[in-house]
Amino acid sequence: MESLSGALIMDAGGVMTDRHRLIVTRDFDELEVFTRRVYMPYHVAPGARCLAPEADLHAVAVGQMTLSRFSYGIPVHLSDFFQQAGVGMVLTTIRGAARHWSSARTAVETGVGESFLVDTSRTDYQASFNEDHLQVNVTFPHDCLERLYLRWAGHPADARLWTTKLAIGGRASAWNALLEYCCRCVAEFPRQVAEGPLGRHLEEMLGMHMLMEWSARAGVQPHPSTPAPRQVRQAEHYMRENARQAPTVGEVAQAVGVSVRGLSSAFRHFRRTTPMAFLREVRLDGVRRALIAAPEGATVASIAEQWGYANLGAFAARFRERFGEYPSALLRSSMR
Template sequence: MEAIRNVLVTDAQGQASSRYRLVASSEWDDIRQWSDRIYMPYSVAPTGRPRRPDSVLDATRIGHFTLSRFKYGIPVHISDFSPAAGTGMVLTTLRGTARHWTEPNAFADTGVGDAFVVDNSRTHYWVDFDENHLQINLTFEHDALAALHERWFGRPADESLWTKKFRLGGANSSWISLLAYVCNCTTEMPDAIGGSPLGRHLEEMIGIHLLTQWRAQLDQPSQATLHRMAPRHVLAAERHIREHAHLAPTLSELARASGVSVRTLTGAFREYRGCTPMDTLREQRLQGVRAELLLAGKGTTVRTVAAAWGYVNLGLFAAVYKQRFGELPSQTLGIRN
């Protein structure tokens, strides 16, 4: 993940670089001026109380793809993507979480290393990003990807293919490996990735990988999570969990933050989320630890990361972590280092 984490903001010598910086601003109009160009026109609004963004956008071209690194710095809801732009996106989560809405009552969540694919010129889509989000995105031109499909697969893609929206990737997936290679090339050979042979090579690799994944969705589509509109106290508890998970709040604290009793809150979570508030908190903490381990710098230990998320018994934590992710936290840290 290091190559992905550092792309567009460090040079080949590992020094900080602003070569690809397009905007760093807290003004919505400044951000929109560039986001409309790099992605497409869309509507964005802060989630919760009104806040000014702390946004940074870096980007470069790889063939017809645009590789970008983007954050708003606050929780946001994004919708009304313009189909007239003729573009789509592959959004890979580098930090934080995102909820990608595929229908009014269905979504797919992405954490660190997960990606989501959507052709905004052919289907509707909206997304919620949390406060800590950081995305490595690839914007593609529909016509270019459609031509690539016809050239490699011998016929035009069925129109239904482009309406499929789906999650792919994961920390050890082929998508992350490919993206890391693309990012390494971008960092090490920045002048050779535009329209050069290397740039065309990367463009073909990315395109074929995405199209292969896309075609598989016709036979075995990913299942979205069905969502029922939860009452306000459930949403308040979820917000408190997102903002304070590292402090390991108690069930009573969650109930107080939600303005209801423990019994009411627990019952609502079971009805609308199919789990308890503490199940949700446990998952948020484990995902937080995993994200930090995957992005950790040299010298970081499992103990220090676990302690920062409120885990005191390291042995018990390691057992719970392995049960959830299929590997020990030390193995996750080893992937990074």
């Protein structure tokens, strides 16, 4: 892990740099402002009373993901990760040790060179770090990986995939080699990573590796698929663009120039679902984003109405089935 020990603090020539440093602080309140921006809101408790952090945080954007180097300088326990932030993390231990709770009673320990993968937008998560810890983390938007899985497999991921928490990597692992490569690219080509296509390519490489780890370890393998025909892709685009209007399957078929029977058959064959089931998922995802971004005074009823839902009871039941909570609970937590 020697090469990762210099991640984000060494330039291409091996000289120390502050280019990616966001904060060095002994103040928890100041630290919270930065961690909310780089990661998400969560609760941090020091491992002993009256301990002030000696935190050091460096971060850089890699496409839509964030690559960061972080240490608190004291033992800490992290909990109450804000699911509505819509992100997940891979936490790689560079120094010290960490414990990650995979369930209420079971914790997984990661030592030097080991990583832990969790989608904190879809499941609860807690972790503890000892006083010597140093992490190199990748924070990713859930939507980014969901779209990548769809392109890779040709159908949406099984929901079990995102709720699985697992240890990955190791000193000689492909994940660590990929992480080292990304950090080296940041050192050698910082502008191209931040602004050019290099960052997008690195983002996809990181995302694909996460999906392969998830699929193999969670026992949720993608179905074999062939590229979907143009009409299916056009129909998906049309439904995303017009999701608020809740188009009928006939309207979708007419918009892309095929019969209802032909469109339904193509969706069953290439997406293993129906056009209307696809539209329901798009609409529920849209409502969820609207609830998270709702202005003060908004109500579940007003937002649901904007998305064409007339039966609030049926809508709330479907929302809870899809996301594991009622829309009213999400709106309340988003307002807080």
